[in-house]
Amino acid sequence: MRIGVLTGGGDCPGLNAVIRAVVRKGVEVYKHDFVGFRDGWKGPLEGVTMTLDVPAVRGILPRGGTILGSSRTNPIKVEGGVERIRDNLAASGVDALVAIGGEDTLGVATALAAEGLNVVGVPKTIDNDLGATDYTFGFDTAVQVAVDAIDRLHTTAESHHRALIVEVMGRHAGWIALHSGLAGGANVILIPERPFDIDQVCDYVKQRFEQHYAPILVVAEGATPAKGTMALQAGELDAFGHVRLGGIGQVLEREIEARTGYESRQTVLGHVQRGGTPTAYDRVLATRFGLHAIDAVHEGDSGVMVALQGTEIVRVPLSAATRELKLVPLERYAEAEVFFG
Numbered sequence: 001m002r003i004g005v006l007t008g009g010g011d012c013p014g015l016n017a018v019i020r021a022v023v024r025k026g027v028e029v030y031k032h033d034f035v036g037f038r039d040g041w042k043g044p045l046e047g048v049t050m051t052l053d054v055p056a057v058r059g060i061l062p063r064g065g066t067i068l069g070s071s072r073t074n075p076i077k078v079e080g081g082v083e084r085i086r087d088n089l090a091a092s093g094v095d096a097l098v099a100i101g102g103e104d105t106l107g108v109a110t111a112l113a114a115e116g117l118n119v120v121g122v123p124k125t126i127d128n129d130l131g132a133t134d135y136t137f138g139f140d141t142a143v144q145v146a147v148d149a150i151d152r153l154h155t156t157a158e159s160h161h162r163a164l165i166v167e168v169m170g171r172h173a174g175w176i177a178l179h180s181g182l183a184g185g186a187n188v189i190l191i192p193e194r195p196f197d198i199d200q201v202c203d204y205v206k207q208r209f210e211q212h213y214a215p216i217l218v219v220a221e222g223a224t225p226a227k228g229t230m231a232l233q234a235g236e237l238d239a240f241g242h243v244r245l246g247g248i249g250q251v252l253e254r255e256i257e258a259r260t261g262y263e264s265r266q267t268v269l270g271h272v273q274r275g276g277t278p279t280a281y282d283r284v285l286a287t288r289f290g291l292h293a294i295d296a297v298h299e300g301d302s303g304v305m306v307a308l309q310g311t312e313i314v315r316v317p318l319s320a321a322t323r324e325l326k327l328v329p330l331e332r333y334a335e336a337e338v339f340f341g
Helices: 015-028 042-046 081-091 103-114 139-160 175-184 198-210 248-260 280-298 318-322 330-337
Strands: 002-007 033-037 049-051 096-101 119-123 163-168 188-190 216-220 264-268 304-309 312-317
Touching: 002 015, 002 042, 015 033, 015 096, 015 280, 033 042, 042 081, 081 103, 096 103, 096 280, 103 119, 103 318, 119 280, 119 318, 139 163, 139 175, 139 216, 139 280, 163 175, 163 198, 163 248, 175 188, 175 216, 175 330, 188 198, 198 248, 216 248, 248 264, 280 304, 280 312, 304 318, 312 318
Parallel strands: 002 033, 002 096, 096 119, 119 304, 163 216, 163 264, 188 216
Antiparallel strands: 033 049, 304 312
């Protein structure tokens, strides 16, 4: 069997571990042949491939990013995109495809599976917001990067008596902000699931300074103020119709300083959270996902995604992964609120 592999969407620590596991077990145990498709869905859409064999995956376990490259190409919005992919897979002799990605990448995979193509999905997002799986690889690394930054910012906040705002990733779900804020001892955590009251945020800031400490605020990029309290500027859309986010940290910096009189500074971690060496947890989870994904392909199981449920790797319908986002429950946010101020 000849199997194609692609990685789509934002890069993520652990992608190479998945690729390595798929290829190593696929070649050495099942004797399959592999081809790598370059740059997400652009690869099968335009027939752009690379060699993917055991030598190609040696040494990539600890590497961040993806040796296959990635993009946010959406073939569903390209005229004749599905047929072009079908034709290019046939031209490459590909019998099945392993698609590694998040909501958008797996949404395309779901549509292709519905068209009769053999597709197995592997969940990937640092935001940890995919349904049907307890955790996604990359999340643990992103949280650790954020915590390292927060730990360092505590000392400079105290030295300069400033309110420091740390903007982390999280478009619709605040898992990174919640976990890194809790682990880093943040005084305020703002997430998309809970619109914030800017007056309450400023009260927390003043309360912290009154205790002779400097506050740290962790805010997800998708956090929004309660209706009518603050104005935010809308951004442009990407190929999947998502607004390009970023800037909430800057807005909070301005508002907090104006409303409290205390000097404020923002730090936007941005793509730093995506890059670099994956943590041990992410390497193991990504490897297990890859091993089980190639099992599914070998057994002819299509239209499924491998998922972590408890401590076991299971298979779920691809549609279950993209049916709804996994958001932070308000009771989890309430746990963090105990430490605000």
